[in-house]
Amino acid sequence: MPSRAVTDTDDKESHPPSSNRSNEKSILDRIPDPTNLALLGLLSLPSFVSSRFAFLKPFVNFFLFGLWPFATMLVGVVVPSRKESPTEWIESGDRWSSTRFLLSMIPLQINPFVQLQGVQQLLGNLDVYRGHRFSLPDPQSFEQSVEYRLPIEGEWTVVNGSHDKANSHSWSMLAQRYAYDLVQTDAEGRTYTGDGSDPSDYYCWEKPVVAPAAGTVVAASDGHRDSPRTRGWLDLRQRDIRGNYVVIKHAPSEYSVLAHLREGSVAVNEGEQIDQGQRIGLCGHSGNSAEPHLHFHVQDSLSFYRGMGLPVRFSDVEVANGLNGTSTHTERAVLHAGQRVTHGEINE
Template sequence: MQSAIDLTYPFEGRWLTQNSPANRVPSHGTVLLATSYAIDFVPVDGRGRTAPFKLGSLVRPEPAERFPGFGRVILAPVRGVVVRVHKTSLDHESYRGLPSVGYALTQRGRVAAGWESLAGNHVMIETGDGAVVAVCHLQQDRVDVRVGQEVGVGEELGRCGNSGNSTEPHVHIQAMDGVDVRHAAAVPVTFGGHLPRNGAIIDVK
């Protein structure tokens, strides 16, 4: 297995850590598609909260635009060359309460449909040592880089969206040893030499 790759947080502002490999591996409950060490960050407001949970949240989907991070700028967490871009997936509604149960029942179909159905709009960056870092669930048509482009740490990649396998706007990060996620091996990640645990609030100025 390739040694851990150290990344920079791909955003500014306040974000909540979820599905962290600091808590369990595989972090997303599966080793499929090189996700063993993947991590999610959910954008939150100054009080560490996502969109207010209202009575309607229990019974119907909510517009992704209601959530505080929809459209926030997402940055390159590593220096490298863009090797894959996808930007045409729709940003669907968000699912909490009972709607999240119905959404979960469609998970098998998304898995069967493959990587793009799960990752949604995304960018893959190949580093100098051969690792590939995927930044997923970006906003439709707001991916600002192209294949073959060299990017530096902190360069804008796109905007936070709700595309792919996502119940509310967030960004999913994973690293692997190749571009083909069907056959790649997962690579561990750290951020500034550390790995935040579930529930940790990350503030980046």
Template sequence: MIEMSEPIIVAFPLRGEWLSPNTPGTKIPSHGTNQLGTRYAYDFIQVDWSRKGYPAYRVSLPQYLLFGVPLNEYYCWGQEVYSPCDGIVVAAEDDYKEQTRTNLLSDLANAYKNAHYFDPEKDDVQSVAGNYIIIEYGDNIYAALCHLQTGTVQVSVGQSVTKGEVIGKVGHSGNSFAPHLHFQLMDSSDIATANGLLCAFEEYELFNKGRWEKISNGIPTNKDRIRFQKSDIETE
């Protein structure tokens, strides 16, 4: 399953409980393509674990299927996003508008089109990534956090960021089937041509048989109920 013996270790970029429906812990390429640096990318959503099918929205299934869902009815929309590492911001885009609600058929069709037919020579990266931040973590290592909520990007190009610093909020901008955070490491600051890099998260908890277990340097699967709480530094 894992093609690199030494994944790059970064901090978990969110707080609270999450599910990763697309993750390299389950399949590679995690998004079905190697384009746009997504080979080892993660998507993170919040769900209602008590409802059948673990929906990511507060409304009923018929309403979701027939009419779509306003963004504020999704559990994760507007949740804070944290820097996964110390580094320098090399890109920060925050002018791509979000739709006011999701639409299953059109969003899935758009996602498929962009995943398989995106042309880096003529297509706008923001049509896929939406509002995004790219952080230079090390030599040829860049962290990208995409689909951020319009108007919430809190950093600018050239700014130094520290691990755990709030940098934006989860949104639905760009090529997004529903509000979520898309996170990936890549070997270039240019999403259009970058190759993906495998990463693991230095610390989080996994809900297993009714108990939370601490995980170190882990790669969650698409079945895992995971959480990360605020650190002691953040709560001081």
């Protein structure tokens, strides 16, 4: 699920190169993320049931904080940040793709399925904070119990995601805090061929998606259409922001989520035991997707809404920073936006 238009070893490993502008912070970077303040809007609900609680009605204004991620994206389009983005070299769509993405988000807000999932995510954040006693897993404290490989074959590009807040997939949505969006790019940094108006124009379309580790399939959903539109447009008819997806339990508190799979491609069933590297589906364009891509994250619960995202490291990865960066092999890597990544060592 893209946090922005699709147009995340030691932490010192595999970082994208810095620049003179890379440490500059925008105004938005300096403001604490207020998205979760939208939960205070729930206090207003009794006022709509009984006049006895009319004094709670002003709390309804707190729901506006739920629009903060939308507002930050809008500011980013209207007033480009001076800070250099590690994904600037990736060409996803034309110059209007981000605008189309934002415009399609407006009518999408009346989609009841999307609205319900948004509320469930916000309420799920409360469960996460309570369950972790406000001490959330982070890259320094979390120790994974499973060795994860990249859930793809061949070279892909990290278009969204990082362990740091600035380039996080969705920092305020705790389940997706350490999520990644993956695409494929060509030698010029484009994610598509032709004019990019059809899902099949995109390099990652229908490419294999594999299990990142052995485990048990605990959820598998297929039958969600792939959006017929690309170039930044979101599917206004989506029923689930994940589209077609698979959830795999690898350990008691480690579940991987692989989303936006191609309709009809899900190759595993709930309850099935699968091996690491086994094909579970094909990359698609279903759900909350601006262009074909794979969404991947690991969380500590089966529930998509009440799980906390986990900052996992990947084993046996070939990493290159940017479009022309030299590829290096690492036994355990943290991924970052703007990197080109491949499972296994490349033999040239």
